[in-house]
Amino acid sequence: MHSTGYCQALEKAAEIEVPPRARFIRTIILELERIHSHLLWLGIAGHIIGFDTILMQAWRIREPVMWLAEEITGNRKLYGMNIVGGVRRDIPAELHPKILEVMDHVEKETRAVLNAVVDDSTIRMRLEGVGKVPNEEAIAHSILGPSARGSGVAIDIRADHPYAAYAETGVNVIVETGEDIWARTVVRIKETLESIRIVRDALAMMPRGPIQAVIDKPIPPGRVACSSVEAPRGETHHFVITSEEPRPYRWKARAPTFQNLQVVPLAILNETIADVPITLGSFDPCFSCTERVEAVDVRNGQLKVYSKRELEELSRALTRRLRGR
Amino acid sequence: MNQNVILGVVNVVLVFLLSPLLEGTLRKLKAFVHSRVGPPVYQPYLDLLKLLGKEEVECEGTVLFRWSPVVALAAVLSVALLTPVGLVPPLDAAGEVIVFVYLITLSGVAVMASGIGSGSPYGIVGSAREMMLILTVEPVLAIALITVAVKAGSMKFSDILAYQTSHPYSLSMVLVTFSLFMAVLAQLAKLPFDIVEAETEIMEGPFIEQSGPRLALFKWSFYAKELIFASLLATIFFPWPRISEPVLTVVVHLLKIVLLLLIVGVIDAVNPRLRIDQAIRFYGALIFVAFAGLAFAIVGS
Numbered sequence: 001m002h003s004t005g006y007c008q009a010l011e012k013a014a015e016i017e018v019p020p021r022a023r024f025i026r027t028i029i030l031e032l033e034r035i036h037s038h039l040l041w042l043g044i045a046g047h048i049i050g051f052d053t054i055l056m057q058a059w060r061i062r063e064p065v066m067w068l069a070e071e072i073t074g075n076r077k078l079y080g081m082n083i084v085g086g087v088r089r090d091i092p093a094e095l096h097p098k099i100l101e102v103m104d105h106v107e108k109e110t111r112a113v114l115n116a117v118v119d120d121s122t123i124r125m126r127l128e129g130v131g132k133v134p135n136e137e138a139i140a141h142s143i144l145g146p147s148a149r150g151s152g153v154a155i156d157i158r159a160d161h162p163y164a165a166y167a168e169t170g171v172n173v174i175v176e177t178g179e180d181i182w183a184r185t186v187v188r189i190k191e192t193l194e195s196i197r198i199v200r201d202a203l204a205m206m207p208r209g210p211i212q213a214v215i216d217k218p219i220p221p222g223r224v225a226c227s228s229v230e231a232p233r234g235e236t237h238h239f240v241i242t243s244e245e246p247r248p249y250r251w252k253a254r255a256p257t258f259q260n261l262q263v264v265p266l267a268i269l270n271e272t273i274a275d276v277p278i279t280l281g282s283f284d285p286c287f288s289c290t291e292r293v294e295a296v297d298v299r300n301g302q303l304k305v306y307s308k309r310e311l312e313e314l315s316r317a318l319t320r321r322l323r324g325r
Numbered sequence: 326m327n328q329n330v331i332l333g334v335v336n337v338v339l340v341f342l343l344s345p346l347l348e349g350t351l352r353k354l355k356a357f358v359h360s361r362v363g364p365p366v367y368q369p370y371l372d373l374l375k376l377l378g379k380e381e382v383e384c385e386g387t388v389l390f391r392w393s394p395v396v397a398l399a400a401v402l403s404v405a406l407l408t409p410v411g412l413v414p415p416l417d418a419a420g421e422v423i424v425f426v427y428l429i430t431l432s433g434v435a436v437m438a439s440g441i442g443s444g445s446p447y448g449i450v451g452s453a454r455e456m457m458l459i460l461t462v463e464p465v466l467a468i469a470l471i472t473v474a475v476k477a478g479s480m481k482f483s484d485i486l487a488y489q490t491s492h493p494y495s496l497s498m499v500l501v502t503f504s505l506f507m508a509v510l511a512q513l514a515k516l517p518f519d520i521v522e523a524e525t526e527i528m529e530g531p532f533i534e535q536s537g538p539r540l541a542l543f544k545w546s547f548y549a550k551e552l553i554f555a556s557l558l559a560t561i562f563f564p565w566p567r568i569s570e571p572v573l574t575v576v577v578h579l580l581k582i583v584l585l586l587l588i589v590g591v592i593d594a595v596n597p598r599l600r601i602d603q604a605i606r607f608y609g610a611l612i613f614v615a616f617a618g619l620a621f622a623i624v625g626s
Contacts, residue, residue, distance in 0.1 A: 048525045050516055050598030056359035122517055122596050125603060273450060274526050274600045 001033055002253060003082040005229040005238035008163060010084045013225035013242050016213050020165070022086035024206040027165040028099075029073065029081050030229070031195040031202070035106065036065040037232035038146075038188045038195075041284045042113070045185065048278045049126050054113070061109040068102045071095065084219075086212035096203055107196045114189045127182040131267040131279035134179055141263040144256040145234020146191060147283045150184035152177040157230035169201045181282040188284075221249070233257060233284050255289035333406045340405040344548035345369035350583065351551070351590045358594040369548060376541035390442030394535065394542035397435035401546045401553065404428045407482065408553050408560075422470045422480045426463065429512065432546060433459045436521065439543070440531030451530015454601050455521045461608035462511045468615035469505035472497055472622045473561060482561070489564040500618030502562040504611050509554045511604070514547065515589055517596040518604055526598075555582040555589075 004026055011018055039062035046054025066076045072091055073079035081087050091099075117123055133143065138151035148155055157163070158171040174190045176183035221244040228237050234256030243249035260283045268279050293306040306314075349366035356363025407421050407428075433455060440452030474480050476497070477488035511518040522529045535543060559581035599607070 046597070050519055050523065050525065051596065052355075053358055053594050054597075056361060060360050120597075122599065125599065126597050272600060272602070274520070274523065274598075277525050 001030060001229055001231045002236065002238070003080075004030060004164065005227050005236055005253065006240065006251070007082045007084050008227035008229070009225045009238045009240040010219065010242070010248070011213075012227055013223035013240055014084075014215075014219040016085050016215060018086055018213055019210045020207045021090075021209045022211045022213075024165040024168075024202050025087045025089075025091055025211060026082065027169060027202045028091065028199050028206075029069075029079055029087075030164065031199045032065055032069055032072075033079075034195045034232045035192050035199075036062045036069070038192045039065070039110070041188060041232075042185070045278065045281055048281045049123070051123065054117070057109075057113065061106060061113070064102045065106060068099060071098070083212065085215050086210070090211050091203075091206075099203060100200065103196045103199055107193060110189065110192050110196075114193075117185070117189070124182060126278065127180065127185060127282075128178070129180050129182075130271065130275050131181040131282055132179050133263050133267050135177075137263060137266055138179075141259075141266075143234070143260045143263050143283075145231070145260070145284075146184055146187045147234065147260050147263075149173065149175050150187045151179045155235075157228045157235045161228060163227070163229065165202055165205070166198075168205055169198050171198065181278060184282045231256060233286060234260060255286060257283075257286045257289040261285060261290065336408075337402050337405045340549050340552050341402065341545075344545070344552040345373060347552055347555075347583070347586060348548045351586055351593075354587055354590040355594050358591065369544075373541050373545060376536075376544070377538050379537035381538060382536045387442045387444075389438040390444075390534065391539070393435040393439035393442060394539040394546070396438070397432045398542045398546040398549070400428045400431040400435065401549045404432075404553055405549065408557050421482050422474050422485075426467045426470060429466065429550075430459060430463055432550065433463075433512075435546075436531050436543075439535060440533075443531070443534035445533050447527040447529075447533045448531050450527050451521050451523070451533070454523075454527075455531060457601055457605055458511055458518070458521060458608075461605050461612070462508050465504050465508040465608060465611050465615050466512070468612065468619050469501040469508070472501045472615070472619045475619065475622045485561055486564075489561055494564075495621070497618045497621035498562070500614055500621065502558075504615040504618065505562060506558065507611055508608070509558065510589065510592065511608070512554060513551055513589065515593040517592075517599045519593075519598050520601050520604055523598060551586060551589075552582065555585045558585050 010016075039058045043055040043058035043062070046052065046058065069079060070076045072095060073081045073089060081089065133141075133147070133151045135152045138148050138153050143151070143153075144155070152175055154173050154175045156171060156173040158166045159173050162171075172194055174187050174194060176187050178186070219242050221242050223242045224240070226237060226239045228235055230236075236256060237254045239250070239252040239254075240248050241250040264280055264283065267282075268276050271279060293311060295304045295306065296302070297304070346366060346369070348369040349364070352368065353363045353366055404425060407425050437452045437455045437459070440448035440450075440455065442448075473485050473489070476492075476495075477485040479485065479488075514522055521531065527533075532540060532543060556578075559578055563581060563585075
């Protein structure tokens with residue numbers, strides 16, 4: 001997903017035309033990633049509210065998707081599929097029946113989970129009306145992805161600014177208006193089903209042809225480009241400035257978690273301790289994506305934000321101390 | 326009397342030694358619902374042995390923290406002296422029902438003391454939850470037991486048992502059996518009432534600082550509680566089938582215990598955890614069901 005964002009930014013900067021087949025392969029890989037990411041989230045959400053059966057079943061359903069990804073790309077996660085100008089591997093025709101079979105299987109089981117969750121009154125007691133993010137607050141805090149769509153904000157980069165092959169496959173943006181954890185849950189489960197639909201359609205529409213563009217001249221330096229990708233957690237932006245060397249002069253990625261976390265204090269306001277973990281979890285946070293560590297001195301209320309360099313220094317000092325022992 | 330003492334000791338030893346096996350069976354069941362293989366049924370024994378062999382880690386704990394596991398296990402094992410596991414209640418004395426309720430409450434209080442004694446904020450939240458649960462669950466338990474006592478006209482488990490095996494099941498029994506079963510879910514800290522420990526919320530709450538042998542004692546007291554409550558339900562609240570053959574009775578009794586715990590296990594596997602306020606509202610309503618049972622018992626139906 002990030003590699004797609006980066007490659008698209010560079011392709012835009014260097015004006016490289018990506019072959020259609022490569023765009024379709026990118027779409028399929030992106031959607032497989034969304035399917036397994038949402039199922040992973042569902043499992044963790046179940047675990048947080050003590051429902052370990054959901055955790056085990058969701059991850060069992062997810063596993064064939066990982067195997068499929070491994071068969072297509074060689075990796076279960078971090079596929080290494082994208083290169084500037086196309087993709088590294090083709091999806092051969094022999095694999096199509098296998099992909100469709102896994103999609104059928106995952107769809108059937110995801111629907112079963114959806115029905116089980118919808119009918120479970122105890123789950124709804126825990127999730128409905130909890131962790132509310134009103135529509136106007138969601139817009140004011142610019143929260144992204146399924147978290148925003150659960151509050152009735154119909155934003156989705158795939159539909160708003162189509163990339164890869166989303167213009168061809170089309171995307172039905174799933175929006176729920178519940179504004180609570182339950183709405184965010186339903187959005188993610190329904191999106192999983194929509195992703196399965198997109199994989200099927202992309203597979204059927206995939207044209208023949210090369211999977212990599214021919215790049216015959218060097219990428220011109222000083223070009224600026226930005227590209228956006230709808231990650232499972234929300235939109236991700238990549239900003240690139242090219243240089244004379246074979247690497248970017250500047251590169252900045254913005255993941256959605258930091259944005260989504262801004263609304264958490266509001267969502268947990270006046271809630272009980274028991275609701276805090278699931279409320280935080282309902283935004284599908286990726287803490288390593290927030291690249292910021294804040295320390296509050298409780299004695300005098302002083303706030304200190306650690307920079308990357310300071311954190312590195314702290315880690316090195318710790319290592320030195322441990323070695324010295 | 327002498328025979329009773331021997332029976333009592335046998336009872337306690339049986340509860341002590343067999344309860345981890347039941348826990349192991351429950352874990353297997355949970356694994357089945359999860360589509361997992363699960364640990365072998367003897368895993369709880371290994372867990373307990375491992376914990377017992379570890380060094381004791383002290384926190385800034387007080388006397389409460391250090392002695393609460395001992396009190397918890399002692400209370401539960403004393404309950405094993407009173408509860409009929411198998412044929413007859415071992416120690417047969419007047420007012421057993423009241424002692425039963427007291428001792429079970431004591432084991433809950435020990436959990437609370439452990440959390441308060443640990444000084445950890447998570448422990449204190451857990452203890453507060455335990456206190457709220459005790460306050461709403463104990464009355465249900467007490468009313469259910471008093472109802473059967475009223476019906477039998479005695480506070481002795483042997484009299485109650487004799488009454489239950491010779492009289493037909495009544496409306497009041499249906500009501501109190503349902504309430505007691507629900508109360509047992511909270512007593513055993515099973516989902517949806519696994520609120521005191523709530524691993525993902527307050528990290529095992531009262532047990533957060535407990536480790537090694539002390540944690541083993543707590544765990545063992547919970548396993549023993551499972552067996553005792555299942556046994557109580559099986560003998561007094563589900564008295565069928567009524568068999569006079571002693572050996573067959575024991576076999577049937579054990580089957581009933583396993584069956585009851587399987588039901589508890591399935592409920593545990595298919596429910597998320599409730600919030601404490603939701604649980605209290607539930608038990609608050611359940612107290613009225615239990616009271617209705619008691620009222621029916623008093624008017625004689």
